[in-house]
Amino acid sequence: MAKVVIIGAGGVGTVVAHKCAQHPEVFTEIVIASRTRSKCDAIVEAIGKPNISSDVVDADSVPQLVELFNRHKPELVINVALPYQDLTIMDACLICGVNYLDTANYEPKDVAHFEYSWQWAYKQRFEEAGLTAILGCGFDPGVSGVFTAYAAKHYFSDMQYLDIVDCNGGDHGKAFATNFNPEINIREITQNGRYYQDGKWVTTGPLEIHKTLTYPNIGERESYLLYHEELESLVKNYPSIKRARFWMTFGQEYLTHLRVIQNIGMARIDEVDYNGQKIVPLQFLKAVLPNPQDLGENYHGETSIGCRIEGLDKEGKHLTYYIWNNCSHEAAYKETGMQAVSYTTGVPAMVGAMMFLTGKWVKPGVNNVEEFDPDPFLAELAKDGLPWNEEFNLNLEVNE
Numbered sequence: 239m240a241k242v243v244i245i246g247a248g249g250v251g252t253v254v255a256h257k258c259a260q261h262p263e264v265f266t267e268i269v270i271a272s273r274t275r276s277k278c279d280a281i282v283e284a285i286g287k288p289n290i291s292s293d294v295v296d297a298d299s300v301p302q303l304v305e306l307f308n309r310h311k312p313e314l315v316i317n318v319a320l321p322y323q324d325l326t327i328m329d330a331c332l333i334c335g336v337n338y339l340d341t342a343n344y345e346p347k348d349v350a351h352f353e354y355s356w357q358w359a360y361k362q363r364f365e366e367a368g369l370t371a372i373l374g375c376g377f378d379p380g381v382s383g384v385f386t387a388y389a390a391k392h393y394f395s396d397m398q399y400l401d402i403v404d405c406n407g408g409d410h411g412k413a414f415a416t417n418f419n420p421e422i423n424i425r426e427i428t429q430n431g432r433y434y435q436d437g438k439w440v441t442t443g444p445l446e447i448h449k450t451l452t453y454p455n456i457g458e459r460e461s462y463l464l465y466h467e468e469l470e471s472l473v474k475n476y477p478s479i480k481r482a483r484f485w486m487t488f489g490q491e492y493l494t495h496l497r498v499i500q501n502i503g504m505a506r507i508d509e510v511d512y513n514g515q516k517i518v519p520l521q522f523l524k525a526v527l528p529n530p531q532d533l534g535e536n537y538h539g540e541t542s543i544g545c546r547i548e549g550l551d552k553e554g555k556h557l558t559y560y561i562w563n564n565c566s567h568e569a570a571y572k573e574t575g576m577q578a579v580s581y582t583t584g585v586p587a588m589v590g591a592m593m594f595l596t597g598k599w600v601k602p603g604v605n606n607v608e609e610f611d612p613d614p615f616l617a618e619l620a621k622d623g624l625p626w627n628e629e630f631n632l633n634l635e636v637n638e
């Protein structure tokens with residue numbers, strides 16, 4: 239049916255490539271391109287199918303991206319490189335007439351600042367070019383927005399309180415490691431927390447607010463309020479929401495390491511002089527931390543990510559609702575060689591690409607996932623390794 243180019247050959251790129259290759263009827267040709275060609279070659283070899291090949295690109299360079307796209311003429315690019323490359327890839331898409339999908343919003347390298355404004359500014363240009371851009375199509379952002387859209391479509395007339403809850407109940411056996419790119423991950427969680435309440439954003443100290451939440455099949459875990467990018471688009475697209483928050487679990491051991499890393503300056507993202515060379519401490523730290531892609535082999539346990547929602551149902555009666563997915567690290571590793579955090583990001587990226595290529599999610603412009611029909615996406619997601627569950631009228635815990 240169509241050719242896709244995947245950019246990025248990390249944990250998430252590996253899963254996207256495996257999952258696309260499982261659907262040759264949709265993804266007739268797949269090219270995986272990254273900065274380091276050997277990583278792409280290793281993925282191509284592991285998949286071992288004739289319709290997948292590798293290439294190389296520095297996605298910070300628009301001319302290199304334009305050459306890549308002109309060489310392969312893809313219908314869609316799946317961007318699973320780093321958030322720093324979102325805008326250059328979108329620029330090249332406009333030049334070459336390629337549709338676009340990513341899993342994380344643009345961040346400038348020199349300041350950890352998360353907002354959609356940079357990418358939303360491309361809306362008119364994508365509309366005029368007749369191209370579809372799908373933003374934030376991993377799990378969170380991604381499935382978290384589709385879950386919310388599903389709840390709004392089928393159950394709520396007035397969605398008032400939204401809490402996205404993200405638990406990693408797994409254990410990789412290392413003293414400290416991050417589950418996806420350490421630089422991106424540590425930038426995100428060391429920021430101030432932020433949530434939306436009655437039309438305003440409320441700022442908190444980093445990880446200042448926390449409470450114990452119970453996760454299905456995992457149990458109680460301490461959960462910390464963070465700012466997460468999908469909150470920005472969800473409160474815009476669902477104006478009835480009075481309060482929107484995001485929670486993520488962390489263990490005490492992880493938090494202690496994180497505090498030390500910050501206190502000794504290793505989380506800094508500005509350049510420092512080292513032996514006459516400029517280095518960014520957080521980038522150096524990434525080089526010595528365990529590679530998230532190597533965690534899979536000894537990872538046990540599950541992730542559990544979902545939305546807890548309260549409001550009025552279609553008849554105007556009070557309703558509480560929880561929709562979630564649990565994903566086993568072992569099962570993810572068995573299928574793709576990657577742990578569940580990469581798996582839960584890569585599978586939705588493939589499903590979003592499939593929705594576009596099969597004509598179900600086509601909308602020229604720049605769109606967040608909740609702006610599309612959630613039904614075909616969630617049906618496919620369940621078939622592709624991420625089945626989901628829902629429960630009604632329960633104690634959501636988040637309001638206690």
Ligand code: NDP
Nearest residue numbers: 246247248249250273274297319342376377378379418419
């Ligand atoms: P990794 O660090 O494992 O992989 C990133 C890949 O991008 C590497 O192959 C790297 O290449 C490549 N890359 C980096 N810079 C460039 C560049 N300038 N040009 C070409 N390729 C480049 O990250 P992950 O796989 O863990 O994460 C990928 C993305 O997924 C990130 O944007 C992350 O924020 C997002 N994510 C989203 C989640 C969600 O639920 N929405 C959850 C988890 C992650 P090389 O190795 O050669 O340097």
